[in-house]
Amino acid sequence: MGYNARIASNPYVVGTFACIGGGLFGLDISSMSGVLSNDAYKRVFSNPDSNAQGAMVAAMPAGSFVGALAVSQLADRIGRKRTIILSGLIWIIGSILQCAAVNRGMLVVGRIISGISVGIASAVVPVYQSEIAEPRIRGRIVATQQWAITWGILIQYFIQFGCSYIDGVASFRIPWGLQMIPAIVLSSGMVFFPESPRWLFDHGREEEALQVLADLHGNGDTKNELVRLEYEEIREQVLFERTEGAKSYLDLVKPGMPRRVFLGCALQMWSQLSGMNVMMYYIVYVFQGAGITGRRGNLIAASVQYVLNVALTVPAIIYIDKWGRRPMLLAGTFFMGFFLFLVGGLQGGFGRWGTVEGETNPVWVVSDHDSISKGIIVCSYLFVCSFAITMGPVSWTYPAELFPLKVRGKAVSLATSANWAFNFALAWAVPPGLANIAYKTYFIFGTFNFAAFIHILFMYPETVGRSLEEVEEIFAQGHTFSAWKIKKDVGKKSLGQVIEHNKELEYQVTDHLDLPEKV
Structure with a gap:
């Protein structure tokens, strides 16, 4: 549809x-x-x-x-x-x-x-x-x-x-x-x-996912910085999960x-x-x-x-x-x-x-x-x-x-x-x-x-202001019974950091991934 x-x-x-x-x-x-x-x-x-x-x-x-x-x-x-x-x-x-x-x-x-x-x-x-x-x-x-x-x-x-x-x-x-x-x-x-762009990406429809992200958050521009960051973070999560x-x-x-x-x-x-x-x-x-x-x-x-x-x-x-x-x-x-x-x-x-x-x-x-x-x-x-x-x-x-x-x-x-x-x-x-x-x-x-x-x-740790992918870092910190200790900058990454991490993950994926070129 x-x-x-x-x-x-x-x-x-x-x-x-x-x-x-x-x-x-x-x-x-x-x-x-x-x-x-x-x-x-x-x-x-x-x-x-x-x-x-x-x-x-x-x-x-x-x-x-x-x-x-x-x-x-x-x-x-x-x-x-x-x-x-x-x-x-x-x-x-x-x-x-x-x-x-x-x-x-x-x-x-x-x-x-x-x-x-x-x-x-x-x-x-x-x-x-x-x-x-x-x-x-x-x-x-x-x-x-x-x-x-x-x-x-x-x-x-x-x-x-x-x-x-x-x-x-x-x-x-x-x-x-x-x-x-x-x-x-x-x-x-x-x-x-x-x-959902995340569901599309997870089911091999990466180009469609990118376009949806662009329509939603970048006025249709696939090179918008926010769109690029979201796309790379989703890519990072999917690559990691496929490993x-x-x-x-x-x-x-x-x-x-x-x-x-x-x-x-x-x-x-x-x-x-x-x-x-x-x-x-x-x-x-x-x-x-x-x-x-x-x-x-x-x-x-x-x-x-x-x-x-x-x-x-x-x-x-x-x-x-x-x-x-x-x-x-x-x-x-x-x-x-x-x-x-x-x-x-x-x-x-x-x-x-x-x-x-x-x-x-x-x-x-x-x-x-x-x-x-x-x-x-x-x-x-x-x-x-x-x-x-x-x-x-x-x-x-x-x-x-x-x-x-x-x-x-x-x-x-x-x-x-x-x-x-x-x-x-x-x-x-x-x-x-x-x-x-x-x-x-x-x-x-x-x-x-x-x-x-x-x-x-x-x-219960705070999750406000973080992308769904950044929330992963919150729970990696531990603090099971001291949720108030988690700082606001935990999980925050730049676009460059996400891209570098993606390169490392690509080498770990055993099956060939038909992913589009990075935006």
Whole structure:
């Protein structure tokens, strides 16, 4: 599939368009949170209890786990671009099944298929974005993945809000049907965008890779200095990897790699254990606990949270390449833990078991304490803001920067699958948790955030401003439990140094390489 060189001349356009795949994740989150109090939904799906509702919500991350693992093969075999196109096509199938669902089984199947699509997109889009962006803007480009997720949540939630005034099944079928539109746009639009230059080079299409780099970063000029440096760095990495033989999953356990795989998987795990997606999926239950009941009150209170999520992601996108990954992660985990403990403490100190409008089972609710209820709501909003401006964008950016080209597809796939494994477990477990241990649930997630703070402080090195090839030098320094000691100039090389190193590597490659002349 060809691409339009004029469109490809702007890396922001290329990177942000691909992140529509992230928007699919956001659409799914609020496609369920917006119907939890919908009478027509409850009637069609037989008034699901907390366990059944958890299972239906968890069907999507279960499929996403499978989809993320599939990227380990798809991204390397058919390319980053075609894999993104495939994710959009799968989403359309899943949306059709959800829209037409007449029972729980059909809904679960549709959500699993949509989940496969989201898993594929969530794993491959950050890889694609990181490989088409130059180092100084890479964080900004990949962070748009999180922004797309927040927009997906917000748009779908307001569609749900509007359709909630429709009587009957159309109130939830219309939103579930409309979510096909972004996937159609994604799959059709990606045809006009380039393949990753690093994937092209790795598959013997070096001249095409050079031209893509020139279009993206040099206004079409193949002799541009930045283009030359990137080309030589990619060449250096590919030459080195070819001296090590064929690609294999065993590469993930070779010296130096297990640490990076662990960091990538752990960061995605912490992003789920932060409690953010729980707040997104089950915001209705959170506000019930604060004493806000009724369809209108709940939907309006929740919509404020979704607007904040979108708005506060913007500063993160703008400044992620100035603030750095470590400071953002440390600040985010600390404040998220702090606000969750406040929510749990306020609910525990002033709440009791009782009944609320529209629910037959008892819930933990704060009543007769208007100021406390407002305090809980404010703390939940501040929690969302803390995630949006820190952990949200960095959790997608950082894993995509950690790995060498040879294993990047497989390693990011594995890291993203960790995200979905924990997403699945939490989506299923939280409704029973809120039904049984109530406010204590927030203490659990608050503790996870403080544990993440300690882990990040000691083990996560800074990667901002370095090319994907320069990141290799960071991990060559060691400092496994003292990540703050790595200096900013580690990994930096001049064009001449890279070319000289390439000459040495060429002599080490046993098989003949049909590489083009250096630019």
